[in-house]
Amino acid sequence: MARPARRGGGPRGGDQGTPAFIARGDGRDVFVALQSGGRAQVEQDGRTTELRAGDIGFFETIRPFRTTFPERFQLKIFAVPRNLLGRSEADLRQLTARAVRPSGGLPALLTPLLERLADTSEAYATPVGERLAEGVLDLLAATAADRLGEDTAVLPGADRVLLLRIKAFIRWHLSDSGLTPRAVAQAHGISVRYLHRLFETEDTTVCQWIRELRLHECCRELVARAAGSVSLGQVARRWGFTSPARFSRAFHSSFGLSPTDWLDRERASRGTGEVPC
Known part of the structure; x- marks a missing residue:
């Protein structure tokens, strides 16, 4: 917006x-x-x-x-x-x-x-x-x-509103490494089981949705930063990953490349205007 x-x-x-x-x-x-x-x-x-x-x-x-x-x-x-x-x-x-x-x-x-x-x-x-x-x-x-x-929408009206509110909450707290399904559920007064059921209609899980958002934010920040101005570990921790190793595993699982290899490739093709993430 x-x-x-x-x-x-x-x-x-x-x-x-x-x-x-x-x-x-x-x-x-x-x-x-x-x-x-x-x-x-x-x-x-x-x-x-x-x-x-x-x-x-x-x-x-x-x-x-x-x-x-x-x-x-x-x-x-x-x-x-x-x-x-x-x-x-x-x-x-x-x-x-x-x-x-x-x-x-x-x-x-x-x-x-x-x-x-x-x-x-x-x-x-x-x-x-x-x-x-x-x-x-x-x-x-x-x-x-x-x-x-x-x-x-598969969800009834009230549940649709609740899911949108939960998604906004997750985006707001994305940098919090303690953002777990239990923490999200408690913040909205619902059970973890009910939270998982809401995300089933999205063909994803709560953890997967959080992880994909975090990876997207890491990609966006890494591309925007000048080379050498910030480490991968700093960016990973800023967006809620508890360690560089966990970030690297999640990144490779989603994109088939290590963060370093992806960033080298992206910087080499910056003139194309394409951002793989």
Whole structure:
């Protein structure tokens, strides 16, 4: 997720979809607006809706849209890369100008997270901010699927919300070497057996999911660091691996190379823009 912004002011209205305004949208981002205060009337794709305080709305700038603010308002807008949201153009046309009310389910969890993230986004160190954004993206993608009436989840609604919350918790505590299934289960007031059952619907295990996230973060940091500026052991421990040997075994098991060989290969091909992890 990128570029959270706040807009506010007194009553006003007008066509925000003029050719000049639309031209600034290149289609790579979908915009998610949280109506933090006041009201907004939004028109796009042949629909009109009213956003009230706490409501969430999707919109795009590559097609005409119109917003009217009949009273003082505060709007918090997030630019979400389209590829991360995973929706087609046809899907997005069904999502725009529809108010997502925080009355229950996923929206009730998403609204306070967006509110908090918009107000504090600059306070987080990069790794923490990125993990938090990934958790919010999961919730946004699930909310979009739910609004489109997709029955893709094996879990019932309450368990879906719980699993998303657990995933966000794991991302937040990924650097903690004590992040075990028991610790995760205790933090959410459930049994370890029930935690494993939630992850069975994802075709993975809790430990495997944590390990893959840690490896991904290690890869990303190793690529970003200058050669010789940090050791493999330092990076491994920073992301929760208890020893360099355990990190190396996990890395080789997942990628078929040692961390050193992978990093040498990656640095030799940095100009390709490809990151194997």
